[in-house]
Amino acid sequence: FISGLALSALFAAPVMAAEESDPNKEQFIPGLTLLNNRDGGINGIKLVWEECDYGYNTERGVECYERLKGKGAKGAPVFQPLSTGVTYALLERAAADKIALIFLGYGRTDATDGRVFPWGFPAITNYWNQSTTKVQFIAQREGGLDKLKGMKIVNLHLKHPYGIETIPVWNAMAEKFGFEVTHIPVPWPGIDQKSLWLQIRKIQPNYVINRNWGISCTVPLREAARIGFPRDHIIGVWWCGAEEDAIPAGAAAKGYIAATFHAVGTDFPVVNDIFEYVYGVMKGNIASSRVGSVYHLRGVSAAIVTTEVIRKAQEKYGVGPISGEEFRWAMENLDLTAERIAELGATDVLPPFKITCADHEGGGSARFQQWDGNAWHFITDWVEPMKDITRPMIEASAAAYAKEKGITPRSGMSMGSDCG
Secondary structure: OOOOOEEEEOOOOOOOOOOOOOOOHHOOOOHHHHHHHHHOEEEEEEEEEEEEEEEOOHHHHHHHHHHHOOOOOOOOEEEEEEOHHHHHHHHHHHHHOOEEOOOOOOHHHHHHHOOOOOOOOOOOOOOHHHHHHHHHHHHHHHHHHHHHOOOOEEEEEEOOOOHHOHHHHHHHHHHHHEEEEEEEEEEEOOOHHHHHHHHHHHHHOOOEEEEEOHHHHHHHHHHHHHHHOOHHEEEEEEHHOHHHHHHHHHHHHOOOOOEEOOOOOOOOHHHHHHHHOOHHOOOOOOHHHHOHHHHHHHHHHHHHHHHHHHHHHHHHHHHOOHHHHHHHHHOOOOOEEEEHHHHHHOOOOOOEOOOOOOOOOOOOEEEEEEOOOOOEEOOOEEEEOHHHHHHHHHHHHHHHHHHHHHOOOOOOOEEEEEEE
């Protein structure tokens, strides 16, 4: 008897900008349900998972991990923390337990250096590289990187590990390109930001970076409208780039720009299959009108990555439940090509990327979308990150962590992957 493939995901559900929104729950599950209903799972083995709602509280997130990690025939091979704070808290635990952590587009950036962090995967893109694409985007709009000199940029960030994650890279870019960056922390939950925007009005920045979460993403749009700051000069992190962030602000959101690492919309074969095989049999976990939304397709992207890793692990270790070590091998050898993405019916849903021992991100680019008052629309193609800035910082941060923890970084070939 072969039991199902056990997966675990921690779901944070803080008070969100829209009344019926639990965006984290929209992530991940529809893609898994599709495989079970359409394909009978992966190679005939059904996927099983368990959710844990921890309210964006790091301590509760760790408790969820401890409760779920032993589930399944071989234990949970992978966790999706869905919180930078929880990611930080779990990295050492997961390494000791030999469970992989996937933090797609979020989490601890220096875990990109897999030589030091073998169990953490900030796949597709990390927060530091995303920040450099924002500067690239600003430079493109303004006529070149040389136009950044003398500019003022406000980094309006949540007062939380997630919020402060990008401060070092913004400081590095400010020094390199000659702009002034002011970091303004937003106390959670960020409902009242009037005093912060009075401060912003005094600074008179060229751009404001909206690095918030939930309702604190929406408030800046209203406050910007109140003081007359142009919304097309506010650039949001992808956690501030969903319909839930823009719609509650009404007309104040029009023109607002946000970064993203995946598509939005329903014009994709994989989404059509979700309508047919998930919603067509009444197995959807959100309203069908939300299929193709930002959070929905972020979830589809996460499901594609996770299940492709499982498929690769089964190719090497045989069909059946997989362990954390087997999942990690497959993740470190994952090459998600454009051709394979097309086979999955997901062309343009997510970008191709390749993971190695030394590079647990595998990509780094981002696209920019703008809210027209009703929907998001892309206004750029993929914008490349400035890895000449981020990679040395990642390696230095990872090396400091390794020294502190007594870790010997891997080198040469490890688990079939080149560590450099």
